[in-house]
Amino acid sequence: xKIGIVCYxxxxxxxxxxxxLGINLAERGHEVHFITYExxxxxxxxxxxxxxxxxxxxxxxxxxxxxxxxTLAGKMVDVAINEQLDVLxxxxxxxxxxxxxxxxxxxxxxxxxxxxITTLHGTDITLIGKDPALKPVVEFSINNxxxxxxxxxxxxxxxxxxxxxxxxxxxxxxxIDFEKFAKTDKDHFKKAIAPDDEKILVHISNFRSVKRAExxxxxxxxxxxxxxxxxxxIGDGPERAKLEILCREIGLxxxxxxxxxxxxxxxxxxxxxxxxxxxxxxxxxxAALEAMALEVPVVSSNAGGIPEVNVDGLTGYxxxxxxxxxxxxxxxxxxxxxxxxxxxxxxxxxQAQTFDVKKITPQYEALYERxxxxxxxx
Numbered sequence: 001x002k003i004g005i006v007c008y009x010x011x012x013x014x015x016x017x018x019x020x021l022g023i024n025l026a027e028r029g030h031e032v033h034f035i036t037y038e039x040x041x042x043x044x045x046x047x048x049x050x051x052x053x054x055x056x057x058x059x060x061x062x063x064x065x066x067x068x069x070x071t072l073a074g075k076m077v078d079v080a081i082n083e084q085l086d087v088l089x090x091x092x093x094x095x096x097x098x099x100x101x102x103x104x105x106x107x108x109x110x111x112x113x114x115x116x117i118t119t120l121h122g123t124d125i126t127l128i129g130k131d132p133a134l135k136p137v138v139e140f141s142i143n144n145x146x147x148x149x150x151x152x153x154x155x156x157x158x159x160x161x162x163x164x165x166x167x168x169x170x171x172x173x174x175x176i177d178f179e180k181f182a183k184t185d186k187d188h189f190k191k192a193i194a195p196d197d198e199k200i201l202v203h204i205s206n207f208r209s210v211k212r213a214e215x216x217x218x219x220x221x222x223x224x225x226x227x228x229x230x231x232x233x234i235g236d237g238p239e240r241a242k243l244e245i246l247c248r249e250i251g252l253x254x255x256x257x258x259x260x261x262x263x264x265x266x267x268x269x270x271x272x273x274x275x276x277x278x279x280x281x282x283x284x285x286x287a288a289l290e291a292m293a294l295e296v297p298v299v300s301s302n303a304g305g306i307p308e309v310n311v312d313g314l315t316g317y318x319x320x321x322x323x324x325x326x327x328x329x330x331x332x333x334x335x336x337x338x339x340x341x342x343x344x345x346x347x348x349x350x351q352a353q354t355f356d357v358k359k360i361t362p363q364y365e366a367l368y369e370r371x372x373x374x375x376x377x378x
Contacts, residue, residue, distance in 0.1 A: 122283030207237030
């Protein structure tokens with residue numbers, strides 16, 4: 001198949017999933033065309049049947065804002081015609097689903113049938129999409145997609161709850177590529193971060209308020225009273241400055257490392273002992289899954305789709321949102337006993353294997369084939 005993929009090219013979960021999916025589809029013999037305004041961050045190696053089509057901004061003095069949706073629709077049409085795409089897969093509903101619908105109608109006027117699939121990732125449904133200015137457009141574009149997927153049962157249910165949807169939504173979970181996330185010996189990293197063999201806790205996010213990254217610092221503060229530890233804060237975002245001030249206020253900056261955005265997070269996760277995910281909302285919890293794939297147990301909130309990934313008492317623990325005392329107690333419980341920690345590590349890895357990309361990608365392939373066959377003119 002020739003597959004067009006539209007996504008945000010950033011470190012966010014939807015862009016990461018879209019890019020990794022495209023790479024794995026290409027490895028399975030399909031021709032994949034990425035359509036976005038920058039090369040996706042994880043599309044960093046040349047592959048013969050992966051192509052990138054840049055959406056260039058159109059600037060004119062009349063426009064206060066660059067009409068990205070219009071230029072994106074034009075690029076979708078151009079790629080669909082000239083590359084003879086079989087299907088278009090758009091990730092994150094806003095604005096990609098409505099733009100895909102427009103591109104489909106333009107192609108239809110030219111006698112070309114182009115089905116498109118929309119994958120819902122989270123805040124496009126639970127936050128931004130509910131805004132009254134956007135809700136009618138999101139609702140319309142979901143109902144007019146040829147196929148719709150959500151990355152968790154939680155997100156599927158939230159979509160039906162918040163929107164009037166008459167379209168079937170198929171749950172296809174996010175995934176992990178075990179060839180990329182393979183545990184390797186990175187003792188030199190561990191020694192650099194924890195020279196006295198301290199336990200290493202880690203939090204990875206975009207440092208937005210929904211991630212409650214400050215809770216990670218409070219949890220760490222409590223853990224430090226019982227177990228010598230270090231904390232890695234990986235990522236960047238609007239809350240970072242506030243977090244660095246908090247780090248100074250609680251007097252733990254010598255034990256906390258702010259590492260910014262990292263490309264090879266698997267290397268840092270390989271030396272980690274516990275992952276903290278105290279978010280107030282997560283549609284899935286991809287960062288937690290990546291940690292689990294590297295045998296790192298997770299202590300998290302019970303928000304959204306996280307319980308579908310992190311199994312309470314097996315791969316880590318779930319606590320109520322904002323309950324830093326509970327999360328700290330659970331972290332101490334896991335880290336304070338070597339055998340117990342090893343059991344949680346093994347369980348985390350086993351659970352992560354159920355989300356292996358080799359099991360998930362065929363589900364997308366089957367969906368592509370269904371929508372293509374359903375839209376072929378009689």
